[in-house]
Amino acid sequence: MSGLTRADFLRGAGAVAASGLLPARAADPRGTEAPLDADVVVIGGGLSGLTAARELGRRGHTSLVLEARDRVGGRTLSVPTSHGHPVDGGGAWIGPGQDRMAALAVELGLVTVPSWYAGDTTYDLLGKVTRGMIPDVSWSESLDALRALWRLDRLAGSLPQGASWEAADAARLDALTVHDWLVGRGATPFTHAVFKLITRAVFAGHPEHMSLLWVLHYVGAAGGVLPVILNDGGAQDLRFEGGSQQVSLGLAALLGDVVRLAHPVRHVEQPPGEPVRVHTDGGVLRCRRVVVAMMPGDTMRIAFTPELPAARLDLAGGWARLTRLPLIKTSVLYPRPFWRDRGLSGAMQSDAAPLQLVFDTSPTDGSLGVLTCFLSVTEAPHLGDARTRPQAVAEELVRYFGPDAAHPLEVVEKDWGIDPWSTGCITPLPPGLLSRAGHTLRTPVDRVHWAGTETAHAWCGYMEGAVRAGERVAAEVHAALDS
Ligand SMILES: Cc1cc2nc3c(=O)[nH]c(=O)nc-3n(C[C@H](O)[C@H](O)[C@H](O)COP(=O)(O)OP(=O)(O)OC[C@H]3O[C@@H](n4cnc5c(N)ncnc54)[C@H](O)[C@@H]3O)c2cc1C
Missing domain, CATH: 3.50.50.60 (FAD/NAD(P)-binding domain)
Known part of the structure; x- marks a missing residue:
């Protein structure tokens, strides 16, 4: 380290x-x-x-x-393990365009390492597990999802960056949920699943509850859809060793x-x-x-x-009362990254399974295998008991990575849902709040x-x-x- x-x-x-x-x-x-x-x-x-x-x-x-x-x-926290490899319990990855963090890494003498994405990604979408570079669906379904993502990107780029509430049609965009917008487009079930995967993973929320304007605001601030959703070359490109x-x-x-x-x-x-x-x-x-x-x-x-002022209280209070998925970040340690032998990257993405996302965060020398999982106990009550959760998470991993996943060396976690000082970690704003009170976000x-x-x-x-x-x-x- x-x-x-x-x-x-x-x-x-x-x-x-x-x-x-x-x-x-x-x-x-x-x-x-x-x-x-x-x-x-x-x-x-x-x-x-x-x-x-x-x-x-x-x-x-x-x-x-x-x-x-x-x-x-x-919201950044290095969780120690008994194997000398601390894992990130909170924010972990940085990517292209994140210049301030990259500069701080250099200034403070910290080492950033490329995340491991070699091999097939595992997808658990619409109840079906597939493996490959992209989910295994028909061309027409892929095309519909890509068109929706492209449209989202264009819409996000048309709003004032970081001040989406100033857009002429802010109130209209904020009245819609992401789900409403997809229904209006006549999106296929696969496109709905892709957006659910994204909103669960990025915002800890469901498309039915989230304001379209907020998603556009967030995507616009990141410079587009691709930086947000891409792992390799996107916001999940590098992580800090240690x-x-x-x-x-x-x-x-x-x-x-x-x-x-x-x-x-x-x-x-x-x-x-x-x-x-x-x-x-x-x-x-x-x-x-x-x-x-x-x-x-x-x-x-x-x-x-x-x-x-009332509008500021409206913003802060609305933010505090959000319907969010209380997130747990769990890292499961193995003697080696065994999934790589099967040509798997260790990355898993799902629209509905108990594990929302999994990443390979093993040390670069491969001296340990580490799978880092995001899960929400509201969606998976059988993972609710902290005492039995480590083994239950390992068993979920068996579905994706085979029987070796059942025998971890160690499991560590950070439960943000019970954290006394962070109201959740990321935010799925509901319709109406941003267009009504967004102007108070930075106003002294x-x-x-x-x-x-x-x-x-x-x-x-x-x-x-x-x-x-x-x-x-x-x-x-x-x-x-x-x-
Ligand atoms: C599970 C998870 C995964 C994430 N993944 C990524 C990622 O991969 N990449 C990425 O870039 N970002 C990620 N993030 C987001 C990133 O961690 C945050 O954007 C960032 O850390 C926020 O920093 P901040 O200083 O704005 O707020 P915070 O880190 O929330 O800091 C606010 C501070 O205020 C303190 N505080 C609160 N109330 C009081 C009070 N009354 N008095 C005194 N102090 C108080 C808190 O204790 C806290 O230390 C993730 C976050 C989480 C939780």
């Missing part, structure tokens, strides 16, 4: 301290009461919040990052004691003419501006005084600014979007502080 060493961390932190990025006691602009704790308090130590703090430091502003958990990284959480750990090390773990923020007060007050369990911090860097739904756990409320991947113009929902949103909000706060 390659990554940052402790010495690198300390060197980085020292360099940052020397360059003045560690929090000085910022001056209270009114010159009254106690000095400020920082120019800016950033709430959330995921990729977005950590990037925001770093960029603010580069622009000469002091900041403090308050993170609720006892770790940084948010896990993607290393990016956040590296950023936090560069920031040093700016980052405060186990500091859940409960309340943000903006008294007129006085510094902003940020209430944590450990006390109150005073600052000039606040950045909230998390999924809009997660902001509902924080009280704001004065109350946030007095001295509170919004970041998090969901606010990104490009690569919304991805790690790349989180970093870009952190950069955007830092520029926004800098401009506000300067003025």
